Each structure stands twice: as structure tokens, then as C-alpha cells.
Amino acid sequence: MTTSVLVLGAGFGGLELSTRLSEELGADVDVTLIDQADAFVFGFSKLDVMFGKREPDAVRLRYEDITTPHVRFRQESITSIDPEARRVATDLETYEADVLVVALGADYDLAATPGLAEAGNEFYTVAGAEVLRDRIPSFQIGTAIVGVCGAPFKCPPAPSEAALLLDEHLRGRGVRDDVRIQVVIPFGTPIPPSPDTSAAILETFAERGIEFVPDHLVASLDAATNEAVLDDGTRLPYDLFLGIPVHRAPAVVEASGMTDGGWIPVDPGTLATRSPGVYAVGDVTSVGTPKAGMFAEGAARVVADRLIARIHGASEPPGYDGKGACYIEFGGDEVARVDVDFFSTPGRPTGTFVAPSMATAAEKAAFASTRRARWFGG
Numbered sequence: 001m002t003t004s005v006l007v008l009g010a011g012f013g014g015l016e017l018s019t020r021l022s023e024e025l026g027a028d029v030d031v032t033l034i035d036q037a038d039a040f041v042f043g044f045s046k047l048d049v050m051f052g053k054r055e056p057d058a059v060r061l062r063y064e065d066i067t068t069p070h071v072r073f074r075q076e077s078i079t080s081i082d083p084e085a086r087r088v089a090t091d092l093e094t095y096e097a098d099v100l101v102v103a104l105g106a107d108y109d110l111a112a113t114p115g116l117a118e119a120g121n122e123f124y125t126v127a128g129a130e131v132l133r134d135r136i137p138s139f140q141i142g143t144a145i146v147g148v149c150g151a152p153f154k155c156p157p158a159p160s161e162a163a164l165l166l167d168e169h170l171r172g173r174g175v176r177d178d179v180r181i182q183v184v185i186p187f188g189t190p191i192p193p194s195p196d197t198s199a200a201i202l203e204t205f206a207e208r209g210i211e212f213v214p215d216h217l218v219a220s221l222d223a224a225t226n227e228a229v230l231d232d233g234t235r236l237p238y239d240l241f242l243g244i245p246v247h248r249a250p251a252v253v254e255a256s257g258m259t260d261g262g263w264i265p266v267d268p269g270t271l272a273t274r275s276p277g278v279y280a281v282g283d284v285t286s287v288g289t290p291k292a293g294m295f296a297e298g299a300a301r302v303v304a305d306r307l308i309a310r311i312h313g314a315s316e317p318p319g320y321d322g323k324g325a326c327y328i329e330f331g332g333d334e335v336a337r338v339d340v341d342f343f344s345t346p347g348r349p350t351g352t353f354v355a356p357s358m359a360t361a362a363e364k365a366a367f368a369s370t371r372r373a374r375w376f377g378g
């Protein structure tokens with residue numbers, strides 16, 4: 001008997017899940033993968049676009065290229081999810097399946113930060129990164145703030161990476177001395193689970209004259225005065241604001257009743273939701289790991305392995321271990337890595353730092369190209 005699996009969202013989680021089910025189950029599975037977009041973009045590619053290193057078209061991996069057997073991709077917008085019935089409506093169709101996996105990621109709520117849309121910029125979307133790509137080359141004097149507007153947010157190293165890459169870009173143009181760079185982050189250190197990683201980032205910030213403003217969020221931007229207003233009322237004048245917007249679950253997920261505290265609660269070992277036969281993976285959950293692609297992928301693998309074992313009548317595979325890694329761009333074509341373990345010591349995540357190098361930059365490039373080949377067959 002063929003098991004039907006409906007995967008909502010073709011990002012890191014949905015692509016990995018669909019590919020693994022196809023590889024391991026062949027014709028025993030029938031996967032429908034739905035996404036409203038026509039292409040997938042790695043989160044880190046937005047930094048490349050922002051600094052003009054790659055064209056937006058070159059970082060788009062088109063879903064029409066998916067050739068994975070037994071996986072049917074549908075470009076449709078999901079308009080409602082009924083988890084109890086495992087029924088999903090889109091702008092074009094209604095679907096029901098034996099297994100439903102929600103992998104719809106996190107959306108951005110620019111309006112939650114007054115002034116951000118009018119008087120600031122964000123680099124968390126390709127469109128936002130493109131606007132900055134056109135703006136940054138003419139920025140040569142004043143203050144640039146990289147500011148986090150809400151937590152949790154995707155890829156905790158990204159604000160630090162943006163500051164380091166901006167520093168490098170301005171040095172390359174010979175205007176760094178005329179620019180002040182500040183980074184506003186809601187944590188006490190850049191990467192709280194890894195003191196070594198945080199120390200390396202702070203040391204590099206100090207060497208390059210980047211100011212670190214810890215334990216604060218940007219609450220609003222005052223368009224009249226060009227000031228970022230922090231959560232304690234402190235006002236920081238700026239000329240260029242690179243924002244990380246407030247994140248929230250997609251509206252269709254909120255309307256489904258699946259969320260609690262803004263995100264979908266799941267069993268951390270199995271990624272099962274409260275509804276039988278319904279799983280959730282990646283940024284849309286509150287599983288307790290960071291909102292990052294490698295973690296979404298790891299969670300998706302666990303769900304896939306459980307379904308494979310069930311269909312093969314095999315014993316239950318190991319649960320989700322909450323381990324993952326994040327690459328960190330340091331500039332100078334060097335990339336560092338932090339390997340993080342969120343579950344081994346409950347409530348106390350730990351991280352190991354791998355210092356920046358060209359070798360790790362090559363590893364990051366290989367990470368992207370293997371996913372591209374596996375998920376898109378090219």
C-alpha cells in the first residue's frame with residue numbers, strides 16, 4: 001500500500017524530507033510538496049546578494065527543476081490547514097493525506113517595528129537584500145546599525161556576519177574610517193551557547209572597530225530624527241539601518257490553531273504535533289533549537305526516518321538530537337563554523353568553535369552544492 005505524505009513548504013525541511021522519503025521508500029510513498037514560491041534560496045545567499053557577490057537570479061533554485069521520483073511539486077498558496085482531518089486547502093486545490101508535515105518556516109512582520117518599512121532596510125528577504133545591494137555602494141559616511149528587532153530570529157550569527165561583511169566592503173572602498181558600525185543584539189554575547197565563538201567574534205569586532213550593543217532589541221525607528229529606538233528607550237542615530245525583522249509563524253499556521261506562544265509545539269524527540277499523523281519541522285516550531293537551515297534539515301531527517309521505519313515495519317529509529325552547525329562569514333573569504341548541541345544537557349546548549357579559514361569556506365560551498373544536487377537533481 002502506498003502512503004501519501006503531504007509536505008507543506010519546500011524549504012530546508014520540506015526539501016530534505018521529500019528527498020529522503022523518495023530515496024528510501026520509492027513507490028511505497030507518494031509525496032506532494034507544496035510551496036507558494038517558484039524557487040528556493042539558501043538563507044546565506046541573501047548576504048551574497050546584499051554585497052553584490054551574486055546576482056539574485058543565480059541564487060534561485062527553481063522548483064520546476066525538481067525531478068525526485070514519487071515527489072510531485074505544486075506551486076500553490078496554502079490557505080487553510082485542518083490538522084485533525086489532515087486536510088489542506090490551497091488557492092487551487094484541496095488535499096488529504098495519511099501523513100501531514102508542516103515545514104512552512106517563519107514569516108517577517110515588518111509592521112511590528114514602527115518605522116522599519118519607511119526608514120530602514122532589511123536583508124532577510126531577497127528583495128530586501130537587493131534594495132541594500134543598490135544602496136550600500138553609495139554609503140560612505142555616517143553610522144550603520146545592524147539591528148535585531150525581535151527574537152527568536154533566523155540564523156543567530158547573521159547579524160554579526162552582516163557587520164563583518166559591511167566592514168570588509170567599506171574597507172575595500174577606502175571609506176571605512178568615515179563610518180561607525182554598531183550591532184544591536186538581544187543576547188549578552190553574539191552566540192550564547194558557544195563562549196569561544198562569541199569571543200572570536202567580539203575580538204574581530206574590536207580589531208575592526210565594530211561596536212557591540214548587547215541585550216537589546218530595536219523597538220522602532222524614528223523616521224523624523226533617523227534614530228533607532230531600543231527597547232529601553234535609548235536612541236541611536238543612524239544613516240543606514242540593516243534590520244532583522246520580527247519573525248512570526250505564517251498566518252495560515254496561526255489560523256490553523258496549531259500554535260502555542262506563536263510557534264507549533266512538537267515532541268522534541270519525534271517532531272510529532274498534538275494531532276495524530278501530523279508533524280512539524282524547522283523554523284515554524286518551538287522545538288528548542290535555533291531557527292536555522294541545518295536544524296530544519298536534521299529535524300526533517302528524523303521525521304523521514306520514523307516514517308520509513310513504520311512503512312518497512314522496522315524498529316523505531318533514534319529521536320532528534322538537537323545538534324547542528326552554523327557557518328559564519330568573517331570576511332576575507334574566510335568562514336568559521338560553530339557546532340551546537342541543544343539537547344544533551346537540558347537547558348544548557350553547548351557549542352564548539354571551528355576558527356575561520358578558507359577550508360571551512362570550501363566546506364560551506366560544498367554543503368550548498370550537495371543540497372542543490374540532492375534536492376534539485378543538478
Ligand SMILES: Cc1cc2nc3c(=O)[nH]c(=O)nc-3n(C[C@H](O)[C@H](O)[C@H](O)COP(=O)(O)OP(=O)(O)OC[C@H]3O[C@@H](n4cnc5c(N)ncnc54)[C@H](O)[C@@H]3O)c2cc1C
Nearest residue numbers: 009011012013036043078104105155282283291292293294
Ligand atoms: C540572512 C540569512 C542567513 C542565513 N544563514 C544561514 C546559515 O548560514 N545556515 C543555516 O543553517 N541557516 C541559515 N539561515 C536560516 C535558514 O534560511 C532558515 O532557518 C531555513 O530556511 C528554515 O528552513 P524551514 O524549512 O523551516 O523553512 P524555509 O526554508 O523558510 O521554508 C518555508 C517555505 O514555506 C513556504 N510557505 C510559507 N507560507 C506558505 C503558504 N501559505 N503557502 C505555500 N508556501 C508557503 C515558503 O515559501 C518557504 O519556501 C539564514 C537565514 C537568513 C535570512
